Structure formats: C-alpha cells, structure tokens
Amino acid sequence: MRWAVPPATAALFLVQSLTAGPGVAQELVPVNPDSVLEQASLSPIGYDTSYNRDLSTGTWTQVLSYGLNRGRLALNANGSSTTVDFPRSPGLGGRNGSFGGSLFYRATGNWIWTLNGTFNRVVSTDVVSETSQRQNRLKINSQYTLTPVRAVSLTGIVSSEFQQDHGLTVRPLGQERLRLLTRYNAAGDSVGVDSIFVHDQRDSTYMSGRQDGATVLVAWNPKSWLQMTGDASGTRVNPVTTSQLRDFARALDGSAVEAVDRSRFESPNTSESYQTKVTFTGIRRMTAWANARGLHNTQQYFDKSLRNQEQLSLDQRFGILHTEFLPILGLQVGAEASTSRSLSGYALRANRSSLVTSRSVTTFLSYMPSPRSRAGVTLNLDNQKNERQANGNGTNISRLLQVSGGHRVSSRLSLDAAGTVSLTSFQYVDSILDQDNARTYVNVGGGYTVSDRCSTLVHFSATRGHTVAIDPSRSGNNNVQSTYQMDAILRVGVSRTLSIIQNYLLNAIYQIYDDTQSESRSVLSRIRRIDTTVADSLFTFASIRVNHNFLFLDSGSFTKPPGGERREYNVGSETYQQTFGATLGIQPAGGVGLFVTQSLANTKTNFPSAKTKTVDNRWNLTFGATVQRSLPGGASITGSAQHIGSYTEARSPLLPRNEQDDWLAGVTFHKDL
Amino acid sequence: MRRGIVVRLAVLALAAAPGVFGCGIFSPRAPRPGGGAGVVCVTPNAPDNVVSNVLAHYASLQGVTCYASMLDGSFTFHPDAADSIDAGADTVYVHWTRDIESRVAGNLAANATFHLVVFDSAYANPVFSPGPPRSELRFYAYHLIIHAPQAAPDTLFQGRANITFTQGSDAQWRITSWQDQRDTSGARTWGYLRRLYRVGF
Numbered sequence: 001m002r003w004a005v006p007p008a009t010a011a012l013f014l015v016q017s018l019t020a021g022p023g024v025a026q027e028l029v030p031v032n033p034d035s036v037l038e039q040a041s042l043s044p045i046g047y048d049t050s051y052n053r054d055l056s057t058g059t060w061t062q063v064l065s066y067g068l069n070r071g072r073l074a075l076n077a078n079g080s081s082t083t084v085d086f087p088r089s090p091g092l093g094g095r096n097g098s099f100g101g102s103l104f105y106r107a108t109g110n111w112i113w114t115l116n117g118t119f120n121r122v123v124s125t126d127v128v129s130e131t132s133q134r135q136n137r138l139k140i141n142s143q144y145t146l147t148p149v150r151a152v153s154l155t156g157i158v159s160s161e162f163q164q165d166h167g168l169t170v171r172p173l174g175q176e177r178l179r180l181l182t183r184y185n186a187a188g189d190s191v192g193v194d195s196i197f198v199h200d201q202r203d204s205t206y207m208s209g210r211q212d213g214a215t216v217l218v219a220w221n222p223k224s225w226l227q228m229t230g231d232a233s234g235t236r237v238n239p240v241t242t243s244q245l246r247d248f249a250r251a252l253d254g255s256a257v258e259a260v261d262r263s264r265f266e267s268p269n270t271s272e273s274y275q276t277k278v279t280f281t282g283i284r285r286m287t288a289w290a291n292a293r294g295l296h297n298t299q300q301y302f303d304k305s306l307r308n309q310e311q312l313s314l315d316q317r318f319g320i321l322h323t324e325f326l327p328i329l330g331l332q333v334g335a336e337a338s339t340s341r342s343l344s345g346y347a348l349r350a351n352r353s354s355l356v357t358s359r360s361v362t363t364f365l366s367y368m369p370s371p372r373s374r375a376g377v378t379l380n381l382d383n384q385k386n387e388r389q390a391n392g393n394g395t396n397i398s399r400l401l402q403v404s405g406g407h408r409v410s411s412r413l414s415l416d417a418a419g420t421v422s423l424t425s426f427q428y429v430d431s432i433l434d435q436d437n438a439r440t441y442v443n444v445g446g447g448y449t450v451s452d453r454c455s456t457l458v459h460f461s462a463t464r465g466h467t468v469a470i471d472p473s474r475s476g477n478n479n480v481q482s483t484y485q486m487d488a489i490l491r492v493g494v495s496r497t498l499s500i501i502q503n504y505l506l507n508a509i510y511q512i513y514d515d516t517q518s519e520s521r522s523v524l525s526r527i528r529r530i531d532t533t534v535a536d537s538l539f540t541f542a543s544i545r546v547n548h549n550f551l552f553l554d555s556g557s558f559t560k561p562p563g564g565e566r567r568e569y570n571v572g573s574e575t576y577q578q579t580f581g582a583t584l585g586i587q588p589a590g591g592v593g594l595f596v597t598q599s600l601a602n603t604k605t606n607f608p609s610a611k612t613k614t615v616d617n618r619w620n621l622t623f624g625a626t627v628q629r630s631l632p633g634g635a636s637i638t639g640s641a642q643h644i645g646s647y648t649e650a651r652s653p654l655l656p657r658n659e660q661d662d663w664l665a666g667v668t669f670h671k672d673l
Numbered sequence: 674m675r676r677g678i679v680v681r682l683a684v685l686a687l688a689a690a691p692g693v694f695g696c697g698i699f700s701p702r703a704p705r706p707g708g709g710a711g712v713v714c715v716t717p718n719a720p721d722n723v724v725s726n727v728l729a730h731y732a733s734l735q736g737v738t739c740y741a742s743m744l745d746g747s748f749t750f751h752p753d754a755a756d757s758i759d760a761g762a763d764t765v766y767v768h769w770t771r772d773i774e775s776r777v778a779g780n781l782a783a784n785a786t787f788h789l790v791v792f793d794s795a796y797a798n799p800v801f802s803p804g805p806p807r808s809e810l811r812f813y814a815y816h817l818i819i820h821a822p823q824a825a826p827d828t829l830f831q832g833r834a835n836i837t838f839t840q841g842s843d844a845q846w847r848i849t850s851w852q853d854q855r856d857t858s859g860a861r862t863w864g865y866l867r868r869l870y871r872v873g874f
Contacts (some may be wrong), residue, residue: 055800055810056810056812056835056852084754086854088796088797088812088835089796089833089854091857092854092855094754122758124753124754124755124757124758126755126854126855126856126857127857128857128859129755129855129859131754131755131758131759132758133758133761169759171859172858172859173859173860174829174831174858174859174860174861175829175860200859299762301761301762301763302761303759303761303763304758304759304761305759305760305865310763312762312763349763351823351869351872352763352765352871352872353872354872354873355873356873356874386872386873386874389872389873390823390872391780391783391784391823391870391872392776392779392780392783392872392873392874399698399699401699421699422699423698423699423700423701425701425702430783432734432783433734433737433779433782433783434702435738436701436702437701438699438700438701440699466701467738468701468702468703468704469704469738470702470704470705471704471705471708472704472705472706472707472708472709473708473734473735474708474711474734474735474737474738475704475705475707475708475711476708476709476710476711476712476735477711477712477714477735477738477739478704478711483843505842507842507843507844509843511716513711514704515708515710515711517709517710518710518711521710521711521713523716525716525718525843525844525845527843527844529842529844531805549804549805551844553718553844555716555718573718575718575844577807577844579803579804579805579807581803599803601801601803601807618801618803620801620803646801656798658798658799658801659798660798660800660801662800
C-alpha cells in the first residue's frame with residue numbers, strides 16, 4: 001500500500017483542516033509527530049530578522065525559534081512579528097504577531113500525545129480606523145496505531161481544542177447613516193422612535209469554545225494487486241460569542257449620542273468528512289484507482305462588515321476514476337473521469353449561496369519510443385453548472401484538445417510542433433452574459449545547436465481567437481483576433497568570457513469584427529522586436545553587461561474602403577521604443593557584490609494622419625550592493641540594497657518629469673544561539 | 674507487434690479526428706440576430722489606453738469583454754488588509770485571478786443599473802521599470818458610484834488603487850496587479866464591492 005502522505009500525517013492534517021475554516025485547509029502544513037521525535041536538535045535557539053522595502057511597502061519580520069529533543073519528548077516553540085507600512089500612504093499599515101508551540105510525547109511505540117498552541121494577532125490601521133483580531137488556540141491530541149489483523153492497519157486520533165477569538169473594529173462610515181432608535185419606558189413598552197445619524201462605529205466581539213474531534217484511518221491490503229484505504233473524521237464545537245456594537249451618532253438637535261447593542265449567542269459548529277480510495281493493479285501494465293471524498297461542515301462566525309452572526313453550511317462530494325494502460329514500451333493511454341458537487345449556504349449573505357456541480361473527462365495518449373522522439377494527445381471535456389445563486393446561474397462548458405510532438409533529427413537539429421483547439425462556453429440562465437470563446441493555436445519550429453556555446457531556436461506560430469457574445473446587446477463587439485508570430489533566439493559564445501544573446505520577434509495581430517456595422521473598428525497591429533544582451537567577465541572580480549532592446553510597433557485601422565472588397569491598412573500610429581543600458585558588477589570581497597546600471601529608455605511615437613510626433617527620454621541610474629556572508633558565532637547575513645533614480649526629460653516645463661528617488665532593500669540576519 | 678499497434682492507434686486517431694471536429698464540439702454558437710455596433714475598445718498600446726478602457730467599461734454590460742481583455746494572464750487582485758480581516762472565515766479573496774476578476778465584473782455589470790468609475794487623482798508619482806518587460810506602477814485615488822441591488826444600500830465606493838501595467842511580448846499593455854487600499858473617508862472600497870459578486874467560483 002502506498003500513501004501520498006504517511007497515515008499519521010494525513011490524520012493530523014485532517015483534524016487541523018476541520019478546525020480551520022473552509023479554504024484555509026490547503027494552506028496548513030501537516031505535522032508528523034513521528035518525524036519530529038526522530039530529528040536531532042542541532043541548535044536549540046535561532047533568531048532571524050529581515051527587512052524588505054520595495055516601491056510601495058516596507059516589511060520588517062522577526063522570528064525566534066526554539067527546539068529540544070529528549071528521548072520520548074520533543075518540544076518546539078516559535079514566535080514571529082511582522083510590521084508592514086506603506087511609504088506612499090502615510091498612516092496606513094499593519095502588524096501581525098504569532099506565538100506557537102508544540103510538545104510531542106511518545107508514551108509507547110504506538111501511542112503519541114501532542115500538545116499544540118498558537119496565539120496570534122493581526123492588526124490593520126489607517127489614519128482613521130483600526131481593525132484587529134486576536135486568535136488563541138490550544139489543542140491536545142492523542143494518536144494510537146494498531147494492526148488488529150494481518151494486512152490491516154488502524155489508526156485512531158482524538159483531540160480537544162480550546163479556542164478564543166477577540167475582534168475589535170473602529171471605523172468611520174464616511175457618510176452619515178440614519179438609524180431609528182426605539183425608546184422604551186420603565187415598563188419596557190415602546191413609547192416612541194428617535195432618529196440618529198451614525199458617523200462612527202466601534203465593534204468588540206469575544207468568542208470562546210472547545211472543539212472536540214475524532215479521526216479513524218484504515219488501510220487494508222487484501223492482495224498484492226488490491227489496496228484500500230479510508231478515513232473518517234468529525235469535529236464539534238459550541239462556542240459562545242459576546243459582542244458590544246457601539247454607534248457614535250448625532251441626534252436631530254446636534255447633540256452627540258452613543259448607542260450600544262450588547263448580545264450573547266451560541267453557535268454550534270460541526271464538521272464531518274470521509275475519504276476512501278481503492279487501487280487495482282491486477283491486470284498487467286494497467287493501473288486503476290477510484291477515490292471518493294465528502295465533507296459536511298456548518299460553522300458560524302461574526303461578519304464584521306454586516307455586524308451580525310453569519311452561518312455557513314458546506315456540503316461537498318467528490319469522486320474520481322482513473323485508469324492508465326501501457327500496451328507497449330513508450331506508449332501510454334489513459335482516461336480520468338471526475339464528478340463533484342458543492343453546496344454552500346450563507347444565512348446572512350444569502351446572495352453568496354450556491355450549488356456547483358461539475359463533471360470532467362480527460363483522455364490522453366503519449367508515445368515516447370526513444371529519448372529522441374515524443375508525441376502526445378490530450379482531450380479534456382469539462383462541464384460546470386452553477387445553481388441557486390443570486391446571479392451567474394448557468395453552465396460553463398470547456399473543451400480542449402492538445403497535440404504535441406518532437407523529434408531530434410540529429411545531434412544538432414531538433415524539430416517540434418504543438419497545437420491546441422479549445423472552446424469555452426458560458427451559458428447563463430440570464431442569457432445576457434452568454435458568450436463563447438473559441439481558440440486555435442499552432443506552433444512549429446526547431447533548434448540547431450552548433451556547440452554548447454552556440455545555438456539557435458526558431459518557431460512560427462498562428463493563433464486564432466473568436467469571441468462570440470450571444471445576446472444582441474453585446475454581440476456588436478464579436479470579433480476574430482488572428483496572430484501570426486515568429487520567435488527566434490540566437491546564442492553565441494564568442495570567447496570563454498564574452499557571450500551574445502539575441503531574441504527576435506515578428507508579430508502581426510488582426511482584429512476583425514464580425515458585424516459589418518463594426519467594420520470601421522477592425523484594426524491591425526504589427527511588431528518587430530530585437531533584444532540583445534552582450535555580457536563579458538572582464539576579470540574574476542568584475543563583469544559588464546550591455547543591453548539593447550528595440551521595439552517597433554505600428555497600429556491602425558484595417559478596413560474595407562467604401563465599395564472596396566479588400567481591407568486596407570491605414571497606419572494610425574508608429575512607435576519606436578528603445579532601451580540601452582549597461583551594468584557593471586564588481587565583487588570586492590567574498591560574498592559581497594557591488595553593481596551600477598545606467599539606462600536610457602527612448603520612446604518615439606508618430607501619428608501620420610495628424611502629422612504629429614512625441615519623443616520621451618527617460619534616464620535611469622541604479623546602484624546597489626548584495627551581500628551573502630557567514631559571520632562569527634553562527635550568524636549569517638543575506639541581503640541587497642539599491643537606489644533607483646530616474647526621470648523623464650520634460651518636453652515642456654508644464655509636463656511632469658516623473659522623478660523617482662527610491663531605496664529598495666532586503667536584508668536578513670540569522671543567528672543561532 | 675509493436676509497430677502494428679502504433680499504426681493501428683494512429684489510424685484510429687486519424688479516423689476519430691474528423692468525427693471530433695465534425696461534431697462541432699469546438700464551434701462557437703451563432704449570436705442571436707439584432708444588436709448594434711458595440712462599444713469602442715481602444716487598442717492598449719499605452720497604459721493610458723488601458724485606463725481609458727477601464728473607466729469606460731467597468732460595470733458596463735457591453736464593455737465586459739473589453740474590460741476583461743485589459744487584464745493580463747498573470748493578473749492578481751489584493752484587497753485592503755482590513756477588508757481581508759473583516760472577511761474573517763470567509764475566504765472570498767483567496768486566489769483572485771484574471772478569470773475570477775472577469776466573472777466578478779460580468780456579474781456586477783449584469784446587476785448594476787447605474788455605474789460611474791472615476792480616478793480622481795494620482796496620489797503619488799508613478800514608478801517606471803525599464804524592463805524588459807517594461808512596467809509602470811500607478812497610484813490612483815478612485816471613487817465609484819454603483820446602483821445595484823446586490824450592493825445596496827451602499828452606492829459609493831472609494832479608496833486607493835495601486836495598479837501595475839506591464840507591456841507583454843505583443844507590445845500591448847495590460848494590468849498585472851491591482852492593490853486596493855482604504856482611504857480616510859471610511860467609505861466601502863472597490864475590493865468590498867468586488868467581494869459581493871464572487872459567488873460559486
């Protein structure tokens with residue numbers, strides 16, 4: 001029997017998945033207590049700090065970790081803190097911090113206890129508002145594995161988790177909102193209604209609860225050619241949430257008013273999942289397997305935007321059947337069919353509820369008689385249906401056929417080709433958005449290698465895309481876009497240190513509208529592009545690289561003249577775009593690099609019909625340093641810092657120079673303690 | 674034996690190919706008759722043309738295709754951090770790609786009875802990268818007025834958009850990244866509006 005992940009890992013992963021909300025499960029990293037107990041602890045304490053600043057954000061991260069292994073016991077702990085700010089948006093930023101720890105104890109060979117705790121806080125702030133969330137989790141886990149009969153392995157896991165969530169939101173509303181407040185007398189009877197105008201809100205929520213879970217995994221190998229696995233798990237939690245929602249408002253007479261709504265409610269959440277897989281290898285050269293999964297989950301959470309308790313229920317089922325056959329060496333044929341159903345229901349945001357059912361079939365054939373030749377065909381058919389939604393109900397059909405092949409004619413010459421045909425069809429209940437997209441693509445080419453240092457690749461391709469909106473209100477934009485392209489790469493190693501790389505591209509894009517009324521909007525764009533890089537290692541400690549990028553683009557109408565039969569091209573604009581740059585790199589010491597780059601980007605645009613011309617020159621100077629060094633005492637530093645300065649030559653004093661003066665940096669310091 | 678199987682499979686594939694294409698499974702449907710000349714979608718030869726198309730066609734039923742064609746295949750949308758925290762257990766913002774953005778824009782367009790998109794100003798100088806590929810990061814303050822049942826009672830959406838435009842190998846410019854941020858007004862953001870229309874995908 002083979003598992004994609006070890007059973008213990010899978011079990012823990014499942015339990016953690018069910019603990020988290022939907023969609024979060026994929027991001028969780030499974031923990032395997034067996035492997036942790038076997039790991040040797042090299043350095044008990046490690047500290048990392050890093051600062052990264054790019055053009056719009058600055059991020060400072062610190063991580064402190066601790067690990068200890070003693071026989072049957074393993075302990076891991078780590079804490080991290082991250083601060084983010086936005087240099088171009090003063091006042092806007094965020095912080096998050098987390099502390100986590102794990103304690104593993106192997107009571108006997110088959111019995112393991114685990115204690116996991118995570119405590120984290122996320123804060124986002126701007127000048128006027130703040131949103132924060134604190135989440136505490138403490139979980140105890142017990143796992144036992146046994147083999148009751150031959151060829152059967154059984155693992156059971158039980159767990160209990162204590163949960164706490166604190167949420168705080170302070171926000172101005174931007175525009176005042178009318179709220180009607182009912183007044184009550186001492187007897188509790190309503191005696192009138194007050195109108196207030198709410199301008200700010202402050203919400204505080206606190207949730208606590210305990211989640212219990214159980215998981216059973218079974219693996220059974222009755223025959224060498226038949227393997228069966230299955231698992232089932234379930235969790236239950238009944239958290240209690242208390243909230244204080246404050247509205248800061250203005251009364252009709254202008255006086256300040258504060259309205260507080262306090263509430264307390266229970267929100268039972270449950271989750272059950274199962275999975276089973278059967279693998280059959282009883283027929284020679286054939287493998288077949290079937291897999292079925294199911295998940296039923298109900299959960300409640302406080303929706304901060306709507307200031308109310310949301311209840312979400314999920315019901316998901318998934319089945320897949322896969323078979324592949326190797327009739328002869330190098331030839332493989334196969335098929336895979338899958339079906340799934342996902343029903344999600346939201347009590348508060350009812351317009352997010354949906355039922356999605358999908359069916360998919362894939363067949364494939366691949367042939368590789370030798371390392372010199374290959375060929376393959378894949379046909380994929382998908383059908384997805386959306387129902388019970390507020391909008392977007394309908395069917396999405398996707399069909400894709402892919403063909404590819406390649407052959408190495410000689411040690412120098414190789415040829416290859418690929419092609420695809422596809423259709424994506426959106427068929428909505430509200431048919432106004434109905435649309436079909438058809439696309440074909442063919443690419444043929446080859447490569448010629450003279451030596452390791454000298455080679456060339458050339459490919460020709462043609463693409464045709466047809467966008468068809470079905471509804472008359474949108475069909476006026478239906479068009480066929482045809483692209484013809486030639487790509488080539490030339491690599492020449494002139495000497496041991498000097499190399500030249502050139503990329504060539506020729507491209508023509510025709511966009512022809514279906515409707516004769518839209519004929520005047522049909523366009524043609526053409527491109528010629530040559531990118532050249534020359535690099536030379538002058539000495540062992542210095543290198544120089546020169547780049548030149550040339551692009552010519554013209555575009556304009558491609559229409560039939562009145563009474564004419566053939567379309568004519570009328571150039572509307574011509575653009576010449578060139579960039580010339582040079583980079584010098586020096587390595588003055590081991591692990592330390594310095595570099596400086598200067599470039600000029602020139603853009604020249606002609607408009608022949610208006611007989612006007614624009615020219616833009618943008619200068620850029622970048623310099624910086626990189627470092628990657630080990631320091632005494634088990635420390636290391638890795639990073640880079642650079643300054644980017646650039647400006648556009650102003651065509652007139654009134655136009656902006658768009659000056660740039662930025663420092664970018666990324667530095668990480670690591671220390672084993 | 675081996676050559677025979679290969680020849681037979683090749684013949685089978687060739688015989689099946691006309692059937693696959695003959696069934697018309699890759700043929701688009703014909704549009705229903707009627708309709709007008711459509712809308713003007715400017716060829717995105719420059720970032721300004723992309724902005725022009727976004728302003729003209731976002732939330733417009735006739736302009737959905739044009740807006741979607743302004744998005745690069747690598748497009749990603751990043752909501753404001755506070756919007757993301759507010760979403761809580763709802764993972765609505767996860768993996769927001771071009772396909773998601775196109776479908777959200779389509780749903781919004783089908784639902785909106787009135788729409789207006791305005792980039793009020795650039796709150797910081799743009800950042801140019803000489804590339805290749807050339808790219809340009811622009812910092813816009815925006816506001817939208819949307820009348821749509823699914824967005825009610827909110828009609829004003831306001832904030833900041835940090836948009837990266839990148840020139841592709843076909844020399845046309847498209848949007849590769851869109852970072853949404855709240856401003857100091859307290860109004861709902863564009864990211865919040867988008868969130869409302871991601872349903873079932």
